[in-house]
Amino acid sequence: xxxxxxxxxxxxxxxxxxxxxxxxxxxxxxxxxxxxxxxxxxxxxxxxxxxxxxxxxxxxxxxxxxxxxxxxxxxxxxxxxxxxxxxxxxxxxxxxxxxxxxxxxxxxxxxxxxxxxxxxxxxxxxxxxxxxxxxxxxxxxxxxxxxxxxxxxxxxxxxxxxxxxxxxxxxxxxxxx
Numbered sequence: 001x002x003x004x005x006x007x008x009x010x011x012x013x014x015x016x017x018x019x020x021x022x023x024x025x026x027x028x029x030x031x032x033x034x035x036x037x038x039x040x041x042x043x044x045x046x047x048x049x050x051x052x053x054x055x056x057x058x059x060x061x062x063x064x065x066x067x068x069x070x071x072x073x074x075x076x077x078x079x080x081x082x083x084x085x086x087x088x089x090x091x092x093x094x095x096x097x098x099x100x101x102x103x104x105x106x107x108x109x110x111x112x113x114x115x116x117x118x119x120x121x122x123x124x125x126x127x128x129x130x131x132x133x134x135x136x137x138x139x140x141x142x143x144x145x146x147x148x149x150x151x152x153x154x155x156x157x158x159x160x161x162x163x164x165x166x167x168x169x170x171x172x173x174x175x176x177x
Contacts, residue, residue: 024129032124034111036061036077039123048130050098061126066094066102080109080124092131092139104136105129 028045032038038056046052049064065073076091088110094102106129111122131139 026130028128028130030061030126030128032061032126034081034122034124036124045128048097048103048128049095055098064095066096069093076109080111090143092136092143094136095128104131104133106131106136106139 025044028048029040029042030038030045031040038059038061041049041051041053041056046056049056051059062070062073072091073093076089080087080089088108090106090108092104092106095105097103108127110125112125113122
């Protein structure tokens, strides 16, 4: 007889971000200046990205994004900054590792006030979850639900949302737009 077995891992969301970073090796934290220059990375980030803390600090986060994802990342970054630091945002992008490989990452970004070790400028904290290409596709289909959080009551359901594109089931593997 056949047995069906499935495994799952919770998706990082604004509500779960602090709980999942503690024990999940597929989740890492990065801290940035408002212009997205790296200030701090966790050991798990070093492992996944292939850079040491010394190599990555003072490097632009944008320089580590896949070229096709820079536009979306820029839009979300601007939304985050313009939200008067009251909201966070989510995005799914490809990051480039030190070895030149791409890594799909679901990111929850939020602004927090600086710690005493930095100047008084606010910081952007990113909780990054490494995901598969298939998971990235599904998340991107539903991305309109997670542009900014928290939504105001009912606003998420009353805004005009674009219809997601249908997947091509028999197409060969390719870069996702």
